[in-house]
Amino acid sequence: MGRNLTKFVEAAQPVKYMGGFDYALVHCPRCDDMAIRRECHVTCGSCAYTDRLKRKPKVKPVEPSQTVMCPECNRYVGTYRSDLRLHRLRCRGCGWAKEPTARQWPVPKRHKRAPLWLDIDFRGNSLWAWNDQHLSFMEAYVAAGVRDVSPSNSTIASRLPAWIKSGKNREDLLRALAKLRARLPENMPPTI
Structure with missing residues (x-):
């Protein structure tokens, strides 16, 4: 037991909640x-x-409405535009009918976010930090032998996964966090 472990006090941290990081x-x-x-x-x-x-919105060309003639008796059946839903068309002369086609709904676009800069694989889990402040928080938490955290379940420390909280992963986690720290440039640009 010759280790000199520090004490982590959550109340002394500058940011206590994930929403507190502004970048x-x-x-x-x-x-x-x-x-x-x-x-x-x-x-x-x-x-x-x-x-x-600001990007200009894409403008879809509007197609003119098309006149539909019955293919059987060549009578006027109706009009439609391809960008609108096609309603049922029926010829009053011979009874020819065109049913509406099944409407294909577009697949919703997922919001694409740029991947985090401070992200590394740790034994099949993703170890990440939002920014240098979050990384410092993680280093202080992992390095601490005694952790004084809030009893509420809304702080950063309370939301950490069990494999980060475990003391048996301390040395390996500190090495992984040091790799993340090495990804930061020597002179960080001003973030204000």
Whole structure:
């Protein structure tokens, strides 16, 4: 028992809740270098990428309505536009009918987020941190032998998975967190 373990006091931490971090470090979608995501907007200092630019909405060309003639008796049946739902068409002369086609709903687009910059695989689990402050919090928590945490279940420390809280993974977790710390640049850009 010759280890000199520190004490972790959650009340002394500058950020106690996940919503307290105002930015995240992510991979730039353009150059794959480190970028900053703040309020769902990504800005890269290396390639000057930003997704804050207003884009013109895509305008679909409107097709004119088409006149439908009966293929049997060549009578006027009705009109429709291909961008609107096709209603049932029926010829009053010969009884020919065209049923509406099944409407294909588009697959919802998933919101694509840039992957986190500070993310590493740890024994099949994802060990990640939002930013340098979150990484410092994780290092202090893992290194501590005695952890004084809040009894509520809404703080960062209370939401950590059991494999991070376990003391048997302490040394390996500290090495993995050191690898994440090495990914940060020497002189972090100002985040304000």
